[in-house]
Amino acid sequence: MFKPGYLCQMKIEVWSDIVCPFCYIGKHNVEAALARFSESDAVELEWKSFQLDPELPKGVTYADTYQYLAQRKGIRIAQAREMTADVALSGKKAGVELNFERAIVANTWDAHRLIHLAQSVNRGNIVKEALFRAHFTDGKDISDYDTLIAVAKDAGLAEAAARTMLDSDLFAHEVTQDIQEARNLGIRGVPFFVFNRQYAVSGAQPPEVFLQTLQKAFAAWRIENPKVPLDVTDGPSCSPNGNCD
Template structure:
């Protein structure tokens, strides 16, 4: 049994990439990282961006969407890129392509079902922000899914259907229900939340507090356990 941490984020969100690395730094400092399960939840910063549409110029996109000048957009992203560098991530806004992230989120759900969620999340972030790849493009998603360890046939079958569309929509609706207005948003054991790309020490403090409470509710078995087939008093044998 593990304590669950749910993270709402979007792949084209630079602070989500930074926040992921800050959180992982805290997790490395945490005494029992194996006791934590991370679940990536879907969120779209621009759900109205049509599928198949891609902005090759991030500065133009930001200028249009936020009512900025190109110079202001460059200045804003320059500060974010500096924050990314301090966190150990490379944010290349000059080459980043802005695209609809719906299918990328569906792919992430497929990856999580195969215990590859974190690997794919990092792959998607790196592809978008560092490599300048179009994460709304079908062939790109197939290649990135394979890089993360997914089978090509499973990826194609998912993209050719509406598989995991309900789960993506459910994540987004749940975010609305609990009042999430910006990402990244981390929920620990459904009791504590951290909003934004907070410093690692903030994540660590909250992680330790949440885990202490969770451990009281879920005491450790006082021995190392190797599990195999068992029968229970209710007659179930597996």
């Protein structure tokens, strides 16, 4: 027998950037909260674009995060290593591997466009995870077209669609719109999670914080979106236990 269901899903909109380690940690923490939430099937994660360094020119890369932080902040490489040591430990606790010594820093504009392409075919979360892993764990250049196409193919996207997107300005409007929307909402740092446009969580909070916010937001959303029974016309069918009638 069919159980009552929801006609739509509650959204968690997440503004983040691929070169942000706390965004990677936050992704895993909110997913850990969703894994403990009994109504997770009625919740959708929507990834929104945000660039921490939009002025970084395309084609310009830094061999590792230490080099980038040292130049951008005017500090020594040793200081940059110290700054990221605790972050790496936090990542390990969240189940992500942050190899700052391998993470190539580059412009993320095209990677964000790829995420939008993936979301248009329900592969957004897969591509987002793959881009984080490519950058932080595998030391790949996420501005490189070959890297982006490989990520797209591994996620089940058509190679031709990914190439067409990268060779055009497809989804540029969506990326720009996300960034402008972040400004309108007063978002100055990422990750930033918005639950049903009613509650927000800033930063890579522990799973317990996400779960509490999720429960509050979903309770309010459920009032406006109650479960409804499906009107089913019965006919001959088979069940997984082998019974057919």
